[in-house]
Amino acid sequence: MKVPYLSASRLKTAQDCQLSYKLRYDPPNEEAVQVKWANEHRDNLGPARLGGNIHNALEEWRRPNPKTGKVRRPRLDKLLELYDAECAKAEIDFDLYEDGVKMLTRWFQKRGTAPVKVLHVEQQFGSHRAPYILSNGVPVFGFIDLTLEIDENTIELVDYKTQRAPIKQEEADSNVQAGMYLSVAKELWPDKDIIFTFDLTRYGTVSTRWSDEKIDTFKAFLKTKWEWINSIEEPKATIGPACKWCAFTEICPKAQKLVQMGAWDIVVGATPVDDDPDEMLDQLQGIKAAQAILTKKKKAIEDHIKNEWFDRHAAVGENTRITEKYAVKWEDRKNKKYLPHEVQRLVPAGVYGQMSTLSNTNVERLLPVLPEDVQKAIRDTAISKPFKALTIRKRQDAN
Numbered sequence: 001m002k003v004p005y006l007s008a009s010r011l012k013t014a015q016d017c018q019l020s021y022k023l024r025y026d027p028p029n030e031e032a033v034q035v036k037w038a039n040e041h042r043d044n045l046g047p048a049r050l051g052g053n054i055h056n057a058l059e060e061w062r063r064p065n066p067k068t069g070k071v072r073r074p075r076l077d078k079l080l081e082l083y084d085a086e087c088a089k090a091e092i093d094f095d096l097y098e099d100g101v102k103m104l105t106r107w108f109q110k111r112g113t114a115p116v117k118v119l120h121v122e123q124q125f126g127s128h129r130a131p132y133i134l135s136n137g138v139p140v141f142g143f144i145d146l147t148l149e150i151d152e153n154t155i156e157l158v159d160y161k162t163q164r165a166p167i168k169q170e171e172a173d174s175n176v177q178a179g180m181y182l183s184v185a186k187e188l189w190p191d192k193d194i195i196f197t198f199d200l201t202r203y204g205t206v207s208t209r210w211s212d213e214k215i216d217t218f219k220a221f222l223k224t225k226w227e228w229i230n231s232i233e234e235p236k237a238t239i240g241p242a243c244k245w246c247a248f249t250e251i252c253p254k255a256q257k258l259v260q261m262g263a264w265d266i267v268v269g270a271t272p273v274d275d276d277p278d279e280m281l282d283q284l285q286g287i288k289a290a291q292a293i294l295t296k297k298k299k300a301i302e303d304h305i306k307n308e309w310f311d312r313h314a315a316v317g318e319n320t321r322i323t324e325k326y327a328v329k330w331e332d333r334k335n336k337k338y339l340p341h342e343v344q345r346l347v348p349a350g351v352y353g354q355m356s357t358l359s360n361t362n363v364e365r366l367l368p369v370l371p372e373d374v375q376k377a378i379r380d381t382a383i384s385k386p387f388k389a390l391t392i393r394k395r396q397d398a399n
């Protein structure tokens with residue numbers, strides 16, 4: 001597929017669905033172009049416009065005076081004035097406008113009055129036509145909302161987010177956008193310590209620091225992703241959570257197949273919480289009924305495969321069937337099980353009491369903290385139960 005550069009949004013789209021990436025960034029025909037344009041109608045862009053208006057207002061408010069280099073005095077009325085100016089250029093509905101006023105007011109009260117030293121506002125690295133090339137050859141493009149100097153050795157990159165979902169620390173520590181910006185910043189300022197901060201306008205801030213080794217590892221990861229997307233010749237559609245917001249479901253063959261089967265809302269649909277209790281309970285009952293039907297159908301198919309395809313008395317390794325697309329095995333396996341009374345007998349009471357359940361995972365997690373002789377004694381008490389398992393895998397060479 002066409003990959004002039006990588007950005008966090010482009011990579012996420014490709015990982016969610018190859019076909020969506022192709023239709024969005026390299027539409028193959030006029031129909032795809034028209035669908036893309038239709039999705040950019042104002043009725044579909046309200047939250048995105050709100051986010052853009054807040055971004056632009058905050059960026060302009062933080063921008064130093066080009067003549068004096070001084071930062072504007074922290075005044076809420078000026079910030080809201082800039083927000084109004086943005087809303088006049090990118091019009092939004094009143095409920096969204098009001099949400100933006102509340103967000104900016106909260107943001108100002110929590111973070112707007114703190115003094116900062118601004119180095120850059122909306123610093124661009126690369127462009128659509130000439131992306132920034134990382135040291136390992138990967139082209140990237142983006143904008144750093146705000147670059148601050150914390151001290152003579154430290155720079156902070158700030159990215160404003162108006163999303164409703166908060167970002168956890170562990171998410172920030174492995175975030176692709178953070179990785180891209182940190183990779184670029186480390187090349188621009190090799191002698192500085194770099195901090196990347198998500199400024200969540202609805203909540204607070206979440207910051208992350210990456211070591212040089214982690215940044216190098218991320219750049220290698222990014223190169224594999226860039227090469228992977230470049231290698232895709234026939235992009236495939238993938239049904240998943242991203243389908244809820246995809247602009248191209250009406251021209252996606254897999255999505256339309258689900259719609260025609262009446263299974264779209266069950267498989268892809270959002271999880272609605274209806275204000276009408278009867279409507280909500282009707283939907284819940286419908287989901288339960290659908291689950292029962294799907295479970296019954298699944299069992300019927302699996303039973304047919306086991307009974308009609310395979311010989312129960314065949315030698316080990318012979319119960320395999322290859323179709324045009326799949327490799328199917330019905331094989332003998334063993335399931336290890338720890339006996340509760342034996343584990344309780346061998347494990348100290350204080351340790352045993354901390355186990356929520358006596359699952360294999362919990363026992364295996366517990367073993368390393370015990371003396372070696374106790375570990376061996378517990379493992380020796382485990383019993384193995386034989387069972388047959390049906391394994392279905394798609395062939396790597398399947399179309």
